[in-house]
Amino acid sequence: MSDYPILRTAEFNRKKIKAYWLWLPTIIMACTVVLIPIIPVVLLITILVVDKYLDRLSCELSTRTVEVRKGLLNRVESTVPLEKITDVQFYQGPIMRMIGVEGFRVETAGQSSGAAGGFLVNMIGIEDTRGFRQAILTQRDKLANGEDTPTRAAPATPAAGSPDQLATLKTISDTLLRIEQKLDQSS
Numbered sequence: 625m626s627d628y629p630i631l632r633t634a635e636f637n638r639k640k641i642k643a644y645w646l647w648l649p650t651i652i653m654a655c656t657v658v659l660i661p662i663i664p665v666v667l668l669i670t671i672l673v674v675d676k677y678l679d680r681l682s683c684e685l686s687t688r689t690v691e692v693r694k695g696l697l698n699r700v701e702s703t704v705p706l707e708k709i710t711d712v713q714f715y716q717g718p719i720m721r722m723i724g725v726e727g728f729r730v731e732t733a734g735q736s737s738g739a740a741g742g743f744l745v746n747m748i749g750i751e752d753t754r755g756f757r758q759a760i761l762t763q764r765d766k767l768a769n770g771e772d773t774p775t776r777a778a779p780a781t782p783a784a785g786s787p788d789q790l791a792t793l794k795t796i797s798d799t800l801l802r803i804e805q806k807l808d809q810s811s
Contacts, residue, residue: 630686631759632685632759633682633683633685634747634751634756635750635751636678636751640723640724641725641749643723644719646667647722647723649666650666677696680693683745683750683756685756690730704730704744707767708734709733712730712761713728715728725749726749727748728750729743730760
């Protein structure tokens with residue numbers, strides 16, 4: 625998504641994420657009692673789609689941004705500039721603790737709260753979540769202190785053009801100069 629060098633790529637614990645996504649709706653539906661009959665249907669759907677969802681899930685920390693890709697039907701690609709990040713929250717609910725899954729949320733300056741609780745990035749199941757969170761905060765602080773001022777990757781130097789291409793460029797350049805001269809004369 626961006627041209628900045630990647631510092632760290634999140635690795636996801638697929639087994640624990642699957643377990644979390646199977647247990648969470650099961651426990652919630654069991655608590656409501658009325659939804660107990662549909663638990664097998666929900667579990668079947670979850671089993672069928674979770675691998676496809678996880679295949680499209682990625683999170684990368686570059687020198688200037690946090691980039692997230694996720695979604696099955698509704699695909700989302702988010703690029704959050706590090707200088708806009710105000711907080712990276714670590715969280716772990718009771719079911720997450722039971723399974724051993726951790727999550728983090730990225731909070732930015734000027735964000736508005738929405739249906740997802742106002743977090744632009746909400747990731748669950750990253751291995752070494754605390755380390756990934758710390759890497760984001762460290763890189764953000766380096767940028768804020770001016771210690772790390774990376775630039776975008778330099779574009780590839782174009783190869784020398786053929787004589788025909790050079791002649792065409794010369795013609796275009798001459799035409800632009802004539803247009804500028806006429807504009808200057810008319811004003």
